[in-house]
Amino acid sequence: FETKYTVVSRRVQDQQGDVATAVEEAAVGFRSIKSFGRREHSQAKFAERTETLYNTSIEKVRLSARFWTFLEIVPNISLVIVLLLGALAVGSGPLTPGTLVAFIILMLQLIWPIQALGVILAMAQEAMTAADRVQEIFDTESAVQGGDRELEQPRGHLRLEGVGFCFPDSDELVLHDCDLEVLPGETLAIVGATGSGKTALTGLVPRLYDVTAGRVTIDGVDVRELTLPCLRTVVATAFEEPTLFSMSARENVALGRPDASDEDVAAAIETAQAGFVYELPWGLDTRIGEQGMSLSGGQRQRLALARAVLAKPRILVLDDTLSSLDVHTEALVEHALRRVLADSTGIVVAHRASTVMLADKVALLDGGTITNVGTHHELLESVPTYRELLAADADTDDELAALEGQSVPG
Ligand SMILES: Nc1ncnc2c1ncn2[C@@H]1O[C@H](COP(=O)(O)OP(=O)(O)OP(=O)(O)O)[C@@H](O)[C@H]1O
Ligand SMILES: [Mg+2]
DSSP states (O other), rough: HHHHHHHHHHHHHHHHHHHHHHHHHHHHHHHHHHHOHHHHHHHHHHHHHHHHHHHHHHHHHHHHHHHHHEEEEEHHHHHHHHHHHHHHHHHHSSSOOHHHHHHHHHHHHHHHHHHHHHHHHHHHHHHHHHHHHHHHHSOOOSSSSOOSBBSSOOOOEEEEEEHHHHHHHHOOOOOEEEEEOOTTOEEEEEETTTSSSSHHHHHTTSSSSSSEEEEEEEEEEEGGBOHHHHHHHEEEEESSOOOOOBBBHHHHHHHGGOOHHHHHHHHHHHHHHHOGGGGGGTGOOBBBBOOOOOOHHHHHHHHHHHHHHTOOOSSEEESTTTTTTTTTHHHHHHHHHHHHHHEEEEEESSSSHHHTTOEEEEEEEEETTEEEEHHHHHHHHHOOOHHHHHGHHHHHHHHHHHHOOOOOOO
């Protein structure tokens, strides 16, 4: 009984988890579901899962009912037997009626605790399977373990030496033999087709993933030797799909530096051109709805940018953070970002020529490795692939450069 009950109650708990996941997915993705007219489909999926859960639960109830019948019947049958044999014994002499009554009372008193023990055992069984589920999560080793070195005065000298990388659950190499050097204070743009591994590459610096070959160093120290808190104060990233939390706008911006002063927060917001937060109903104290759904894509990106800038990292990674901004806002942000990037090392993933203009040099990521490094104009002139990637933007690029008052050779 015990093993069977354990198996079934574990299955019930897993299926409850499935149902909860389906509900959460449907709630978060309700816009996509509605706009593609998939309501029936997602309803059917929910119904299917609840039905499986229902069936397993019934199976569980059936099992425990059997156990209960057993727990009820056995003591009662023994009571009948004791009464019968006792009555016979009293009739034929060896037992006095008093002893029989005393014995039966004792027995009745014992039945309840034994039944209660059964309940407790069943409950313990369930608690144990639940604890197993939690333990499975706690027991998962973190793939990234920090080292024990600290950088006293990080300068932000970043090097990639023969870096290769593949995602843990696949054996396809996303990156191989990447060599790159970014000097302190320099800004490097990474350009590459969609899916070429730009996000993967930037994730290697703060050790969101670990390299599978070669090494990444900051100021000559392998990032795997640094403590994680140290590494992550040195590097800050603004992601392409920023996550905002349901807290106030100020808390969202100050995520990486909760003790930041009001002036610092204001300066970061200014840099990211995220002034729109002051126009929210309660200004900076407005609670950003769940996952920032109440903000536009570009607004979310600017908040994420302000967050990264406020952390004042030595190495600032911007993973296509300006992609949702209109050209005018982008130019304003870039103008402000130049000041920030002037004294920290920058890695900027860029899809547009206008973003590339932020950088001192550009690295082209093609076929999983860095094929060319040079200035924007060098690459534009000498590398056809680069030209194709940014061709559509060439005009905007010139206009922007003109806007910024720079002269464009060629
Ligand atoms: N968690 C993952 N597990 C396995 N493969 C992944 C994972 N994440 C990304 N990939 C694969 O790795 C490759 C590189 O992805 P990456 O996100 O780095 O591309 P990207 O250059 O940033 O693209 P984009 O310009 O669209 O942001 C892609 O082919 C992608 O399918
Ligand atoms: Mg990406």
